[in-house]
Amino acid sequence: METAPMSDSGYGWDGGELDIDAYLSRIGFDGERAPTLETLRALQRGHTTSIPFENLEIMLGRPILLDLENLQDKLVRRQRGGYCYEHTILFAAALERLGFGVTALSARVTLGADEIRPATHAVLRVTTAGDDRVWLCDVGFGRGPLEPIEFADGAEAVQDGWRFRLERRTGALDTDLWVLHQYGGEGWVDRHTFTLNPQYSLDYAVGNHYVSTSPRSPFTTRPFAQRFGPEVHHVLDGTTWTTTRPDGSTQTREVEESEIPKLLDEVFGVTLDAADAARLGQPSLTAR
Template identity: 60%
Template sequence: MTERGGETDRRWEGDLLDLDAYLARIGHTGDRSPTLETLRALHRAHVLAVPFENLEIVLGRPVPIDLPALQDKLVRRARGGYCFEHARLFAAALERLGFGVTGLSSRVGMGSDRVRPATHAVLRVETAETPDTGRVWICDIGFGAGPLEPIEFADGAGTGDSGRSFRLERHVRALGETLAAEEWTLRERRAGGHGEGDGDGWLDLHTFTPNPQYVVDWTVGNHYVSTHPRSPFVRRPIAQRTGPDAHHALYGTTWVTTARADGSRRVRELEPHEVPKVLEDAFGIVLDAEDGAALVTALERLPADPAPED
């Protein structure tokens, strides 16, 4: 291993991961070889097992993304996290298993044409087949409502399941007379063509470039999303959980359940005291009594009309 400040800074500390505990957490009991089949199984298992949530911010605590902290929170305590936490942990697991892993940063758009900061983390992954096929993959396990399986890193490539479809599109954006940037956008189309954005019913979720990102880069982005007053994550509790039949989302006290088969939605407004129980039952997020009470207090103090999110 090279000295700190060299190649070590560009890796994901897979050697520090309790791999057996992580695989048990996501329920993966299959093959561990670094093949595309294994990658698909791991991606699906992680998305279905580990929820998306920002509750530590709402409870007034920092969100570290070092591997020991992530193992304690997401693995041992079976909590969830947001993109930097998910991607950092998944990268360590893939590296430990022998996959080639590169971090990327993306700008979440959700149909907006505004330029937003690059505060979403995704992974570019090479498998054992890559040297022969040239095929590499994008893993987006921390979006909250993203794809269940990896998407090939190729223009027009896609994946879909239970009424939801995703695809990648490549664009070259001119930055001047002699300079251009390669950008990739992940787009989504749900059952029945429901969606916002352009006329074909596809919604632009987020856009990234192929520039490698390292732990230190994600640490900067993580600090912004967990502390900046304009970050949506500091304003209200957010949780998401993807299940085999439905996707659950909680925004403050609004609980939205979306059927995966047809995209139909059920919206319920909760009282603050109901939220901890819903988090446990629908999202698999179990808070102790003290944190549950603190969350209820935070919800009771939320403004009626939150400021627009960046």
């Protein structure tokens, strides 16, 4: 089942412009193309395990483009990765094309911090056909969840050993404030918080500009990549490569700048052309 996109692209995600066959092939999905919970689970699992997280365009001095044609070219055709806005917009277009109900949201990444941080993480509120439940889809954080989590206070999900919990609190002006927690080596950590205030493509464009250009953004200071799967989560942060398992065990080692392009290719699934690989290996890019 496929549906046409909304006529005003400012309110929709241009799903009608998506090469749905190419996208589904990219994420390894061959199930029923219907807006069901089973399909949603398979789509999110396929997306999060197939398309890596990376900020390398910023490091190479190029802008992050959020129009669907450029996203398809980068993440689907050239099989690169991206960060949250790129992942979320592409996923929203696919869900819209297949008939799901999609509302974009913005989250504040906390990771246990007390100070207020900008709302620069993109997530989705999703509904399915014939089911009154509502689902949180977070495909752009780089470390899961593998599947949607039901919007319910205290909802816990264990997905191939990775553990998540969604909590509803009272925020400013008595609004609902949702908190996604993830369990790791140090126990439960609040990962990000968000309200149900709808976001649109222009809102994501504003956040994307800040994240990709501000000297205060962590993504303008060093190369960063993640690859997430059922059994392992890989992170490259500058020249530090960390591997984490669902039980919380980790291994960390430093890599040489010259190793990074090969590591990105073999471990993270990010293949650069020769010119970009040579440029990325320069110490000036990894030691900002």
